[in-house]
Amino acid sequence: MPDELLDEDGAEHYLSFSVLFHGDLDTAALDRARGAVLRRHPVLTRGRLFRSVLQPVGPRAHRLLVVASRRVFDERSVDVFVSDLAASYRAEVLRVDPGLPELPPAGSEEPRITAALPLARRYWADHPVDGELRLPGPSGPVRGVRDGGPLEVRTAGRLRDALHDVAEHIGVTPFVLLVASVHAVLFRYGNTAPATALDFDTRAPGEHARIGALVTELPFSSAPRGGTAFAEFARQVGAGLRALHRVRDVPPARVGEEPGPAPVRLAYRRWASAPRFPGVVATVDRGPRAAPVRHALDIAVLDGPDGIEATFRHPPASLTGDGVRGIARHWLSVLSHVATAPDTVLAGLPLPGPEEEENRLLAAHHGTAAGRPRVTVPELFAEQVARRPDAVAVVHEDRRLTYAELDAAATRVAARLRGKGVGPGDLVALRAGRTELLPAGLLGVLKAGAAYLPLDPEYPAERLEFIVADSRAAWELGDADLMAAVEDPAPSGPTTAPPAAPSTSTPTSRAPSACPSPPASASPDDLAYVIYTSGSTGRPKGVRIEHGSLVNLLLSMRDLLDSRPGDRWLAAASAAFDMSVPEFFLPLVTGGTVVMADGTRTRDGAALRELVDRARVTHMQATPTGWAMLLDAGFTGPGITAVTGGEALPLALARRLRPRVGRLVNLYGPTEATVWSTADEIGPDPERVTIGRPLANTRAYVLDGRLSPVPVGGSGDLYLAGAGLARGYLGRPELDRERFLPDPFGPPGSRMYRTGDQARRLDDGRLDFLGRTDGQVKLRGYRIELGEIESRLLAVPGVVQAAAAVxxxxxxxxxxxxxxPGDLRRALAASLPAYMVPEAFVALGSLPVTPHGKLDRPALPSPPEPAPAAGAGRGEDVVESVRRIWCEVLRVPEVGDTEDLFDLGGHSVTVARISARILDRLGVEVPLDAFFDAPTVQGLATVVAGLRTGP
Incomplete structure (x- = not known):
């Protein structure tokens, strides 16, 4: 590709950018397109002012590097050049007209300057610029043009969207709002007439598509007053900018008495949409800004779809780095505040000093300090056994175990495990159904001093095999082992009793010695359980929780929910889901009763409601999806303490649920912080739903990218610390280093967990959940790493690229x-839990990408709406029974014989509800695979008929 040589200017006098192409680029066509652009804009060919080089940078990837002198190129010219290059390339490849309008001849600027000169003289006479500047911290005169080093700050897309909404509400542009925010900060520093240097485009009407150095820098000053509301001040700034815009063509030097220089420069740019080159994906990367720093402070703002990015630069003799960071922090504080309260007067905008701000924020980060005994869960359970041995501990259908009976069964499980050499430091996999024996198994593992690894029998065999192998569990227990322990006539004794008769338990790959010495009981620092969660790389990861963390959770929830003897807790969550932990153990350490709900009931709102009523449940927790299912089934429980968590609680659902229950508590927490970390009591008439404040002995920080506390109202990354923090991941030290960081605000040696969630702290100290910062989502309470789904999709033959989204x-x-789609469903169902199998699949020609070349997940299209049900076909009684169940669950009047369940809007919860009703009415349990292999009424009816008749 031919080049034009760059003039020998200094680095600060050129502008560079690049265009990255992915795909089958026609380099010859691009060369011709580049020539067409140069001919369209001849100013580029004058002298040695422009250079471009095309470089291969990988398989099917090229980079066009462009360097141009600022004599002929400004920031807008970048967008014009790339847009014209894309149109010309499209014309070359597709043999079509580029469709570019003809540019008017470049006219002389003098007539425009002459016409505007009288107005400019009056303007500058009325708007003198005060060159003095007050900034916090040490500052000095500007010397030279050396760069003091950039400070980059970013805001979340939500804050950017909120600011745009506020600007529209006020009646100004986002640019005006940002100028007003900077002037408001400068005013708070004591600058009575703050001034900033702003760039104005001088292109004449009809010249917006012209390349050139067509920008001028003009000083703009304002006259803020402390009692003026920010919204009104922003409108004043807008009026002032419109007046300045009318004289932008006149260089200040032409007016006679030139206004003084503005000490702060503010450059603003909106993110341009990605160019479209046929057959390839193109992204633009604007190089680092190399222009000299000629002001005491230089702020460059990029207003993009993912948020607002700002770069603060300063000469080293003008400001210190700490001073600039303080200014950036104050500016973000003002932006965050006006995003929700634009009518705040300027004097009332929050602008605390860094030390007092940090101290106040850190004080709000701490939950209540509460003394906790150094005990384990079995020890807390033993206290309840001694106090109320004959009280009912666990109920399942018409079977129940008293505290004494549950303790005896757990003791026998522990004795059998110890007889196999299992003890502290070991991991025991537990694969059992949801009966009254499950709590006995969990307690038995803990009484043996080991930690339990819950396995959901409904998970695909491939996933369960991976978890068992990856965990290196010492032993595995099943239903038969638990039944044998309960029915064992041998008297139960202390868990240190000699080993019982040989167990039918299944040894795993690491079987311990057959005749070990009896191990000691677990300590608070030993592991209590390991739960596997979805992994972003396609590999599930085990989270290790210690007894001390578990005890802190249980006693914190006891105090929060006033859990006491006689309470009846519904246990509806899968043991492999960490919401099950308080359901099993909180009642047992407070003298309550665990009401076990089997798998079929948990998936059917009507059946679950009937169980709650019949079992006289007083406390229950569920995800918002689960509560919605219950409400749809007519649930009401005025005496029930309702706990919700696992996913965001919508305000509409909170308003719907709150009148139906006695109390409503919204909880938040990741598995890595022992189930729950923060809590918020939802009042009778909620106006807002938050995730509340930290639980006892828990700390929650909202931090920026430099791990500094974010001002109240500002969004940041949520970190958790304190007694609930997990030991880490099982066998994943690299992941531990990534997610568990040293806590700069806690005691020496303490850690904090990077949740990957964003939040903001409200004025009253509560935390407002804002969503994820990565590819993890919560759906129906389950934590799902989209990366794991994508990796499984890529393993399916024929799939070249893959993505997942909610x-x-x-x-x-x-x-x-x-x-x-059927092949995709079957492949994923063989390795992923049902809740991770997509409910719909969309075929694309290519995945959308951001200007940086990354997957643009928000741009992924929505799938087609589920097809309306067609007329019902005729068939046997089983077919009609299955059809009626589908209609009830899908809430449609008719379903055809061959309509696909997933095309009708079915998903994992739908499958569970259909399966439960088939079991209840037709007496057969349909395997999960059948729904993916035969997702039609006719296909499923055939499966049901075969199960009813037997082999």
Whole structure:
């Protein structure tokens, strides 16, 4: 590709950028397109002012590097050049007209300057610029043009969207709002007439598509007053900028008495949309800004779809780095505040000093300090056994175990495990159904001093095999082992009793010695359980929780929820889901009763409601999805303490649920912080739903990218610390280093966990959950790493690219390449839990990408709406029974014989509800695979008929 040589200017006098192409680029066509652009804009060909080089940078990847002198190129010219290059390339490749309008001849600027000169003289006479500047911290005169080093700050997209909404509400542009915010900060520093240097485009009407150095820098000053509301001040700034815009063509030097220089420069740019080159994906990377720093402070703002990015630069003799960081922190504080309270007067905008701000924020980060005994869960349970041995501890259907009976069964489980050499430091996998024996198994493992690893029998065999192998569990217990322990006629004794008769337990790959010495009981520092969660790389990861963390959770929830003897807790969550932990153990350490709900009831709102009423449940927790299912089934429980968590609680659902229950508590927490970390009591008439404040002995920080506390109202990354923190991940030290960091605000040696969630702290100290910062989502309470789904999709033959996203309440898979949706479902169902199998698949020609070349997940299209049900076909009684169940669950009047369940909007919860009703009415349990292999009424009815008749 031919080049034009760059003039020998200094680095600060040129502008550079690059265009990155992915795909089959026609380099010859691009060369011709580049020539067409140069001919269209001849100013580029004058002298040695422009250079471009095309470089291969990988398989099917090229980079066009462009360097141009600022004599002929400004920031807007970048967008014009790339847009014209894309149009010309499209014309070359597709043999079509580029469709570019003809540029008017470049006219002389003198007539415009002459016409505007009288107005400019009056303007500058009325708007003198005060060159003095007051900034916090040490400052001095500007010397030279050396760069003091950039400070980059970013805001979340939510704050950017909120600011745009506020600007529209006030009646100004986002640019005006940002100028007003900077002037408000400068005013708070004592500058009575703050001034900033702003860039103005001098292109004449009809010249917006012209390349050139067509920008001028003009000083703008304002006259803020402390009692003026920010919204009104922003409108004043807007009026002032419109007046300045009318004289932008006149250089200040032409007016006679030139206004003084503005001490602060503010450059603003909106992110341009990605260019479209046929057959390739193109992204633009604007190089680092190399222009000289000629002001005491230089702020460059990029207003992009993912948020607002600002770069603060300063000469080293003008400000210190700490001073600039303080200014940036204050500016973000003002932006965050006006995003929700634009009518705050300027004097009332929050602008605390860094020390007092940090101290106040850190004080709000701490939950209540509460003394906790150095005990384990079995020890707390033993206290309740001694106090109320004959009280009912666990109920399942018509079977129950008293505290004494549950303790005896758990003791026998522990004795059998110890007889196999299992003890502290060991991990025991537990694969059992949801009966009254499950708590006995969990307690038995803990009484043996080991930690339990819950396995959901409904998970795909491939996933369960991976977890067992990855965990290196010492032993595995099943239903038969638990039944044998309960029915064992041998008297139960202390867990240190000699080993019982040989167990039918299944040894795993690491079987311990057959005749070990009896191990000691677990300590608070030993592991209590390991729960596997979804992994972003496609590999599930085990989270290790110690007894001390578990005890702190249980006693904190006891105090929060006033859990006491006689309470009846519903246990509805899978043991492999960490919401099950307080359901099993909190009642047992406070003298209550665990009411076990089997798997079929947990998936059917009507059946679950009937169980809650019949069992006289007083406390229950569920995800918002689960509560919505219950409400749809007519649930009401005025005496029930309702706990919700696992996913964000919508305000509409909170308003719907709150009148139906006695109390409503919204909880938040990741598995890595022992189930729950923060709590908020939802009042009778909620106006807002938050995740509340930290639980006892828990700390919650909202930090920026430099791990500094974010001002009240500002969004930041949520970190958790304190007694609930997990030991880390099982066998994943690299992941431990990534997610568990030293806590700069806690005691020496303490750690904090990077949740990957964003939050903001409200004025009253509560935390407002704002969503994820990565590819993890919560759907129906389950934590799902989209990366794990994507890696499984990429393993399916025919899939070239893959992505996953949540659209509404549906999990959607996106694939590039030929693959049948049925094949995709079956492949994923073989290795992923049902809740991680997408409910719909969308085939794409290519995945959308951001200007930086990354997956643009928000741009993934929504799947087609589920097809309306067609007329019902005729068939046997089983077919009609299955059809009626589908209609009830899907809430449609008719379903055809061959309509696909997932095309009708079915998903994992739908499958569970259909399966429960088939079991209840037709007496057979349909395996999960059948729903993916035969997702039609006719296909499922055939499966049901075969199960009813037997082999």
């Amino acid at each position: 659209r509404g309440d549906r999990l959607v898979g996106y694939v590039v390449g030929g693959a049948d």
